[in-house]
Amino acid sequence: MLLTFNQTLFLILTVAAVVIAVFFVLFLIQLRRTAREAEKSFQELQISLDKLKKIEDKLEQRLDETGQIFESAKKTVSGLSELSLFLTTRVVRPASKYWPIFFPLVRLGWKIIKKRKEKKNG
Secondary structure, three states, rough: OOOOOHHHHHHHHHHHHHHHHHHHHHHHHHHHHHHHHHHHHHHHHHHHHHHHHHHHHHHHHHHHHHHHHHHHHHHHHHHHHHHHHHHHHHHHHHHHHHHHHHHHHHHHHHHHHHHHHHHHOO
C-alpha cells in the first residue's frame, strides 16, 4: 500500500502537531510549577520585608534616642565649658599669685607624710 503525497504530508503534519502539542503541554506544566514557586518566593519576600520594616522602626527609635543623648551631651559640654571659664576667671587667676608659696608648702607636707609612713612601716 503506497501513500500519496497528500497522505504523507498529512501524516508528517499530524506527527508534528502532536509533538508540538506535547511540548506545549509540558511547557504549560513547567510554567505552572514556576508560577507556584514564584508565589511562594513572593510570600517569603513579603515576610522578610515585614521583618525588615520592624527592624527599620526599631532602628529609627534608637536613632531618636541617640539624638536625645547627643543633645544632653551637648548641654553637658556647654555646662562644663561655662564651669571651666568660671574657674579660670574667678578662682585660678586670682589664686595664682599665691602659688609660689602654696606649692613648696604642699611638697614639704608630702615629704613629711612619706617619712612618717616609712617610720611606721619600717
